[in-house]
Amino acid sequence: MTNPKVGAILLSVITFIYLILMTNQAITLIQVDNPIAKIMGFALFGLPAVGIWSIIRELKFGLQVEALAKEVREQDLWPRFELELRPSGRPIRSSAEKVFAEYAEKAEKAPDDWHSWFNLSLAYDASGDSRRARASMRTAIAFRHKSS
Numbered sequence: 001m002t003n004p005k006v007g008a009i010l011l012s013v014i015t016f017i018y019l020i021l022m023t024n025q026a027i028t029l030i031q032v033d034n035p036i037a038k039i040m041g042f043a044l045f046g047l048p049a050v051g052i053w054s055i056i057r058e059l060k061f062g063l064q065v066e067a068l069a070k071e072v073r074e075q076d077l078w079p080r081f082e083l084e085l086r087p088s089g090r091p092i093r094s095s096a097e098k099v100f101a102e103y104a105e106k107a108e109k110a111p112d113d114w115h116s117w118f119n120l121s122l123a124y125d126a127s128g129d130s131r132r133a134r135a136s137m138r139t140a141i142a143f144r145h146k147s148s
Contacts (some may be wrong), residue, residue, distance in 0.1 A: 004062075005062040008031065008058075008059065008062060012055050013095035015051060015055055016052075016055065018046070018051075019048040019051045019052060020048075022044060022047055022048050022051075023044075023048045025041075025044060026041045026042070026043075026044035026045050026048075027041065028041070029041030030042065041080065042085065054062055059076075059085070060136075061134075063139075064141045065141070068081065068114070068118055068137075068140060068141065068144060071144075072115070072118060077115060079103070079119045079122060081096075081097065081099045081122070081123070081124075082095075083095045083096060083099060083126060083127055085104035091126050091127075093127070093128065096126040097127055097128040098122070098126065099123050099126060099127075100120075100127045103116070103119045103120045103122075103123035104120060104123070106119065106120070107119070107120040107136075112143060113143070114139075114140045114141075114144040114147060115140075117136050117137070117143060117145070118136075118137065118140040118141045120136045120140075121133045121134075121136035121137040121140060124136055
């Protein structure tokens with residue numbers, strides 16, 4: 001098991017324990033003979049529900065990304081980015097933006113190809129735009145499921 005997986009599982013377990021404790025606190029508040037406490041108790045039930053939903057959603061997303069990455073590696077189609085790097089190993093922004101422009105153009109030319117969206121996601125990530133990287137990866141996942 002890789003370090004990111006161990007970290008994700010550990011954080012999920014810790015969050016799940018927190019959600020159990022939060023649910024217990026909600027039940028305790030509901031049992032108090034005070035209307036404000038009861039309202040707060042019922043409101044607290046929403047937090048565990050949202051928490052469990054978000055954990056499941058993120059774990060599912062991670063597994064789907066891992067499956068796509070494995071497939072890309074097996075097909076030997078992993079993109080090779082020519083990036084100038086800082087001493088820390090992070091790409092220089094101007095270099096990443098050039099790579100991003102190249103992969104954005106490829107995605108525009110093949111909008112239904114999940115490979116182009118996967119590569120665009122990696123280019124977004126290299127450019128430092130993680131929000132768009134995740135959105136592009138979700139698009140790649142959707143197109144991959146359509147094609148199978």
